[in-house]
Amino acid sequence: MAKTSARKVMATIAAASAFALVISACGSDNNSATPSSTPPTSTPAPETSAAPSSSTGTTSGSETTGGSATSGSASPSGSAIPTDDAWCDEIKAAYPDISGKSVSIYTSIVAPEDKPHIDSFVPFTDCTGVTVNYEGNKDFENQIKLRVQSGSAPDIAYIPQPGLLQTLVNDTGKVVPAPQTVIDNLAKYYDPAWAEYGSVGGKLFASPVGANVKSFVWYSPKAFATAGYKVPTTLDELKTLSDTIAATGAKPWCAGFESGTATGWPGTDWLEDFVLRTAGPDVYDQWYKHEIPFNDPKIVTALTAVGDYLQNDKYVNGGFGGPDSIATTPFGEAGLPLLTGKCWMHRQASFYAANFPAGTKVSEDGDVYAFYLPGDGTTKPVLGGGEFAAAFSDRPEVQAFQTYLSSPAWSNAKAKATPNGGWLSANKGLDTSLLANPIDKLSAEILQDPASVFRFDASDLMPSSVGAGTFWVGMTSFVRDGVDAASTLATIEASWPK
Template sequence: MRPSLHRRITAPIAMAAIAGLALAGCSGGPGSTADDAGAEGDGVVTVYSTIADFEAEQLEKSWADWEKDNNIDIQYESSKEFESQISIRAQGGNPPDIGIFPQPGLLADLASRDFIKPAPAAVEANVDEYWSEDWKAYGTVDDVFYGAPFKANLKGFIWYSPTKFAEWGVEVPETWDDLLALTQTIQETTGTEPWCAGFGSGDATGWPGTDWIEDLVLRQAGPDVYDQWVANEVPFTDPAIAEAFDSVGEILLNPAYVNAGFGDVKSINSVPFGDVAAPIVDGTCALTHQASFFDGFLGDAGGKVGPDSDIWAFMTPSIEAGGQAVTGGGEIVGAFTDDADTQAVQEYLSTPEWANSLVSIGGGISANNGVDPDLVDSPILAESIRILQDPDTTFRFDASDLMPGAVGAGTFFKGIVSWVNGTPTSEVLSSIEAGWPSS
């Protein structure tokens, strides 16, 4: 799945808020006159999200048959201004029936202000059956369940050529140290830099670097420290975060290892993130780190993705062999009304039937354990589903999407750019941490 650009929270909400907000659970804010639970609907359910263009068309196809069978008209609206407009609409008394939230913290913020309804029991039952506890937690606030997971994407893939690996006599690494050894072997064998990287993304330049750091924090320090980091209980200046930067720097800041086909280390910041697809396909570059959506860019560059094809990918390895901790993103479905029609749509969107409808038409992937990976026409997306469905997988939402916008899409992005440009790690970490709101 290609990114609908990085979706960032605009309010200063951290994971601590997700776990600890007190909720009253009545839609439309204090004093509102929302429909009583279970009241009859009017046959129309409005749905609002950031998902646009081709992905939006696929969404509407995914539920079209169900609409007809249930005599409910799902009226879908997308907006790139969702993060700011959803709060304005809720406070103005004009919310949609359902919002599809790209950040759990945004849903939690609106729930804390009494705009979001607790999810129906049938939705929670589906989530208990078909999703991991990690995923359910992102729709839960103060022990009250508000929203089911929707679509998903998986980060942390390292893309490579199976043919080249066979030619060089190397194998997919099982640990982080193995990855470093692999990098050195390729460099010595080819005499060129093994890695290419592009962090360029307009005003969001730097975000691919945050994905690198998040992968290492989760793998090195573990999920508890990762969660504390998101909540600023572990600051950026903590040794655990510095260790992650230093580990990533063994690759990204090493001029012998990057930036194949583009220039020196500093060129990482000026190369658009999608432009690294071409050198991966033509063999100029051996390795790059990017999320599951990258297969679309590789296809556009003329590459065929698959385990026996031109290009394939493996997950960034854990520190010790056998571990499976991954980062990613997705959306959470939350409702502002709880009439019968809205609840019916919520329930359907939490079922394997809907998720299989979505993936079968190429509309994305889901972490729903009832999804059949064989329905997906993309090998890497099928592999992503298998990883997400694995009960031994530890999943964590993209940290920068959970941090306050001033940090996650602000000082963290800028800090990555500064770090690649040569600013010492300690200074970079201090500058990122300075972006945290004082309250």
């Protein structure tokens, strides 16, 4: 592709082209070493195991061996999942003749978390002979827009916020609607709410891949047992427990909003969780869609309830100081005082497990664990997030890969490829016994619980100038400057794009 148009350039550099061609003749031996220009016509298993690493091959040799190790063990040990072969036949039937093709995928997930993803594509490659080229970048959200607009879109992108999906569909028109096979998979294996978050204008564009549960309060089971505290089951009990702990002179809560250029996002999760609990999921939907103002009285009530915790110098900030220290405490370090007894509870998502130092026992009777942030005791609202796989091409191999990603086979392969935990999906076909980490298991069970009412992180659904802008700023000044709930929300409402 680059070759022909590159010649165009060369022609313009008249004085130099002759020389360059001489050099190129000398270097032509190396062409065969370029995987992207010469895809293998047939891809037996051992070769393809190296294929996912071709995009990363020069950066890490370990991925190559990791990939082959997974593929080697996949076929015999895969017998635990009965559908293991069925999915492959289905994909092959729907998308024949795609062997030897390749699919590029672009995500925000970087090393070392990218390796399980790369490994989880191996069964797909083994089945179809399609090579998957993986690339991760932490600045994904800005880069994907540039790539799509400049005509260099990847085949598949993992989009971390539905709001970004909306932007890409609405503004660029380059996102390709999901094929029927994906629509079918979603109907079968996912809660309808997830399909809605992957849709724009009533059309499904992206299927969910990873998921996380945000309605968690981290605590130390050991410390709770020693002190005789019980895990609260309603919001009122949570308040009572907080008061009990505060009465001992200790600060029951710790929190941290600092996250570099994204400072403030943990604060948005607090408010969202409380909106779900004090106003309910219907109001929540109206709120993020801006059918009611951002500073609707019901939202003010929710933020006031948050303020009872985060603006309360008897409650926060265990191990760090007063409420204003929340703004400058890095979110990754905010929960660490749980381990030293300087703090008792820390509201943060399931993925926070990765922030505890190596050797920390994360389990129901271990050093740390999390309980579900309770509601009124009868309903069970769940706040969460996740990524969605959107396609920028309708080539059959791309659609086959999309289909694979939305199937239980991929979720299970991914779970198997993530031995250290820290990942789960909302796929109902996910075998939770494959999840390595108790907190992942708990999260998956909450997501699969029919009683749960799942709602996606509202800040990811709002226009990014609010959801990744003024909302962060507002929540940060809420804790730092002790601004009251009404004016915090009024400021954010004023910034909503007209």
